Amino acid sequence: MLKNLVLALCLGGLSLSACAVQNEPAAAATAAVTPAVREMVQKAIRSLAPNINVDVIEPAPMPGFYQVIASGQMLYISADGKYMMHGDLIDLGRKQNASDDAWARFRKAELAKVPESERIVYAPANPKYTISVFTDVNCGFCRALHEHIADFNKEGIAVEYLAWPREGLVTTAGGPTPTYTEMVSVWCAKDRKAAFTAAKQGRPPAPTTCVNPVKDQFNLGVRLGVNGTPAIYGPDGRTLGGYVTPEQLLQALKQGG
Template structure:
């Protein structure tokens, strides 16, 4: 492999964990997990279009990359390609690839995140409520999806304050992300949690270090692990708003409420042209 091709492959591996990163024990080593995980499906494009050339350019570098979106980029002459929760920019002739944030100087904002957030929103909206572990107040003002791991210190810290998040009108909807990978003891424990008759209690017990009886069932843990990779997860807990905006890591209850209020204000400003 030439140095240039190797560099481009490294770029795409960094941009798409689901295509390039291997967990300590992959889903291929666990038939049950493999059956639970959805098959990769490539996006379709009309032949001869800039979108088609962008798709072919990406797949020529790594045919295993899963592309989630191809659309017109804020940069003239380029398509925005979303892979692994990150944006890449491919020239309309399929010749050039750019990676990194695109900043609108006049508007003073990062325009890269809008496309990424929309892809996250669509992917998370497809996860049914029955596959989540939900801690919510009666009438939540905000709802966030949280990719969590039972061994993660900050995940445990967040869960210790679950009642405080709820008091502030924030519903927490947990998705599974066993950081050590599919087939590991961490993964098996999260499967036991999701297979428990009382998932909320089992998750609390696991995060508090109490024993959770081992259980097996049809479960979404492997598919949610893959989903976390697709939406660009780099660490747990990953907190994502209903509009697909990623919060900056763990936030205490008051800080998360402030961040959600600010996100609402920013969205209102954009809608009004401000």
Template sequence: MFKKWLLALCVSGFALNVCAAPDGSGSATANAPANANATAVASATGSEASVRKAILSLAPDATIASIQASPIPGFYQVITDGQLVYVSADGKFLLNGDLIDVARKKNISNDGWASFRKAELAKVPASDRIVFAPANPRYRVTVFTDVNCAYCRALHEHVAEFNKAGIALEYVAWPRDGVTNPAGRNTETYNEMVSVWCASNRNAAFTAAKEGHMPKSATCANPVKQQFDLGVKLGITGTPTIIASDGTMLGGYITPEEMLRLLSKGS
């Protein structure tokens, strides 16, 4: 995976250099030839192909989720295997790190992640989530959770307070031990979460599991593996991870008061 390659490169002490490729496309005008747009599209397509080739040359098994234009002239923003990097249009250079707009004092990389998360989470149907919500929620957040982690359990202890504050918690599965162990067998946490998602009363089974009660073993067609894979794709590294409806990552364990403050600030 690309993430492993990137980590290995950083640990080895190699520096990732950046050099913007010259932009010779010029500015479009009202009197541009009729085929100017077609030329621009072809150029962009060629550049994206170079970017894709560059990523795969470093990590042949990488899964490239998104290639978008970047605010850095001559570079593209790429999301692959839970990592956001910038790659030059000619595929010669890769930049790993946050992009800061100095004038606005804003982390542009966070904006890129937020847009991507929002789009991907919109594909997860409500029927695949375990939802604890008030009648008319003011806010909805997605929570990547594990049934056994201490902070996940602490968060769920306050579910009534979150709901009272007008916040709906929409849980998706992210077993911290992964789906399978080194021997290729399903992890215990994965099996527990499948049992919860397959329970006749998901919410009750979920709460019971958070209280330390082993769920009754059950299997069915379920979204647990897909949700775990989605979390990896979105850069999730631990639980709980809370994401606002606009794709902004709010953090891990947060009190109802703090979450309401953060959501109010972003609205």
């Protein structure tokens, strides 16, 4: 994985989070993203990890660099292709994470491609907000979050779940992980919502299989930077946290506009 490779090359990183929206244009000192730039960036990244998929390349907020999202990681590549930085870019003047906007745009666009029919949805009649939640049926915090589902709906929040088995898809022996198998059974159940809630309560469904989106949703989560569950994203693609109470979630959504 690119993450492990990059971390092995870097001494460390600074990680901060911020709620404020930053809409400043990218630094003009970095050239536009031409086909030649794309080739340079991909060559630079693949010199370290040949099989990495590059999702986004755009001018960085700082001069002389391009901002790149690749395999769930935020990278910064110098315009001459000689240097790479990994992690968040902090605007010290504003005390904000300057990487948040790029992540939000990417997540919003990618999540919009997932049909509602492939999600497990709990929604009030006329939702004020809709959130996307990557979840694992056996995760303690995910179970605690789901206990508040009626309260979320009462506050006008629609919750749309996507599958993200924390164990991954395949065991070291090569077979499917137990959680992946269970989540496939949930998504293949006649009544998904009933099977989902029962699994959250420790009552897994009868094993079954069908054409299902669990693998695709897990891989999507990896591309979006999910590294734990629950992972909650607002309608604008911004991260709203992991386990939160209905009051905390509503406040975060109001702050995001």
